[in-house]
Amino acid sequence: MEEPGTPRSVGNNLDPWYSNYAERTAGLSASEVRALFAVASRPEVVSLAGGMPNVSALPHDVITDSIARVMREQGATALQYGSGAGQPVLREQILEVMALEGIRGTVDNVVTTVGSQQALDLVTKLFIDPGDVILAEAPSYVGAIGVFRSYQASVVHVAMDDDGLIPDALRQTIAQLRGQGRRIKFLYTIPNFHNPAGITLSAERRPEILEICRANEILVVEDNPYGLLYFDHPAPDALRSIDDEGVIYLGSFSKTLAPGFRVGWVLAPHAIREKLILAAESAILSPSAFSQLTVAEYLKTADWKGQIDTFRGVYHERKKAMVSALAEYLPDLTWTDPNGGFYVWLSLPDQLDSKQMLPRAVKELVAFTPGTAFFADGRGRHAMRLSFCHPTPENIRVGIRRLATVINGEIDLLETFAGTGMLESRSSDRHVSTPPPNLN
């Protein structure tokens, strides 16, 4: 097994093209997500690692019917190249989806993308010169950090607490960077059911965060794949609902429908959206008409809101299973208790290192994502992300029990050998402390 978090070497003397790569290529390292997919695919392992939605909760026959209808009624369009901005019918429907979170936009400013990951890639390509700063929560989405690195951005984390990004921390970070003469291009934020932290930015803070960015002429990139997957009560309205000129909004059908279609979108201010389309055409000509029309037909004919309710119920049950198992098996630790989404963030005692612990965990047939995956600066060793989206509630309990065995075993070991110097190697990098994110 390849250990997540270990960047693979990209280029060596056995590669005859070694000296030909672009500078940015040095920043590419194996996605922790990819290694985690590999781990998760072994059936005996309870994976609390990946972010795979529970597509088995979908009515496959409804989707099959949608596709058949698309092929029968619009086959020639579905099979052909389409507009670089995406299929108009789907972009209309996306407005309805976003309206559920208070967003009013126009079809013209919606661009469909290959999942919202491509949207992130395009936005970064448009804005980032090497060395430019992107602000992001501490911790932040591993896939976003990967994209930002691939364009040689410098990611600077801003602290969160239980109410999300801390306005004062944002102000201080901006002032400090400006003092250093750094160029800050945008704030990347996941306001709802944060990946990986499980936190939601409070309604009170939303206008304040926007005001800080506006005052500093910093664009906000709002990534909201989980917003509709709330548990007890809806998330506050989107940042984009408050500010339509300073926010690029990213949405996705990967969690509310299925990731296999690879359909996401961007809603951008008009001038930016124009460039996004040009960048998208350059990258892929046009997104799949076949996928987009299938999603459009599903939205038109199926009870998609009812389906989201079903998903909410499924994920809520799993979240409860995880949190109650944590309380039972790891009562001395702290974790976040999210009101939606897929993830719990577990904080470990300072002596423990989640990355070093992972191989032992996999041996015990449980996988998680080490906290280091979610930082661009090496932090996160004393935390981990636990996903409750994919395994059944029963398996989540089994997984947490196994995890507790590993963690308690590590703690025992530390207590037994404390002060003997025999565990020194375990504390390498211990100088980087885990950030404060939010204890439940």
Add this chain to the structure above:
Amino acid sequence: MEEPGTPRSVGNNLDPWYSNYAERTAGLSASEVRALFAVASRPEVVSLAGGMPNVSALPHDVITDSIARVMREQGATALQYGSGAGQPVLREQILEVMALEGIRGTVDNVVTTVGSQQALDLVTKLFIDPGDVILAEAPSYVGAIGVFRSYQASVVHVAMDDDGLIPDALRQTIAQLRGQGRRIKFLYTIPNFHNPAGITLSAERRPEILEICRANEILVVEDNPYGLLYFDHPAPDALRSIDDEGVIYLGSFSKTLAPGFRVGWVLAPHAIREKLILAAESAILSPSAFSQLTVAEYLKTADWKGQIDTFRGVYHERKKAMVSALAEYLPDLTWTDPNGGFYVWLSLPDQLDSKQMLPRAVKELVAFTPGTAFFADGRGRHAMRLSFCHPTPENIRVGIRRLATVINGEIDLLETFAGTGMLESRSSDRHVSTPPPNLN
């Protein structure tokens, strides 16, 4: 109508984020392909402009059946995230497709992409620092030039004749650039049924071109979307069949099946393929499993080789219609007579400017692509690309007749007013002469 070839302004003072864009964003201009799609969509216009395959020649029911089977038998996989390298079953089948052109590869080195356009984007991202040189045929594929520009590459064209890229011209160009201290990263070439030139690189020249690149440590990017769509006799074996360490090979199902799935692929030397996967994951996490498995099921159960034969027949008939109409209506001009693919390259008298002529042509209800779209350096005014892939043979004849009306009208005008000075404005940019590509 927006005139193809006119770069749109990207950013102005009405855009509050104007000063925030990356340097590379200045290189983004409206894809000529996009503008052409807009023109082509008007039903009264005979479009000889776009490169849209004739998907109506496909058996839609066979495709619908493939999808239904995929959803029934592998629904959970089709709807889920997948491997960043693509679905293994499809990558196996891609080896069979490539074997038809003499290529032997391993599944490990195949990466599926969102059309081969994404492959081009990823390869360029991996290799190009601003100012690096990419060598390309004169003319070259408009979409490739767009990607190259978006990474701030400097595209240097190399002359072709009837047998394709001219080895001596390649040697001279390399020597000249090296003399200037320029860094040449790769040669981008479309050896078969070239887009837009309609030319095929001769079998004799293939090893010679490879040898020149090898000797100069220049990677070859071989783009081969049309190779299997030959007319009278197959194209010579792929460059990749001769050299597996120095060639990145790009393939696509957009022309042999349908572009709506957005499924293409790269076959790359092992070290490079590793980085390609990392770049692909960064850009989109994984390509659509739904699309890929549908293509895989089609390849497994349908007579895909028979279908390619059908396409060959359709396109051959259309090519013949175009060439005979040119001979009838524009006997004094010269054009290429391709043995496959989608395109004829028409050379105009030096006094005519295809870009200036386009609005008049559209008024006469025929569209084409001005030659300038296919050069990074402003050349191409005295040529145009004519696509025979999409319109019926009857409409191709109508289109060429209309085009002849426009061209002959322009020639009459020139002859009438020759020497009066009244047409001076028409000859702007005339100092850039059309390159020699291949007269039929």
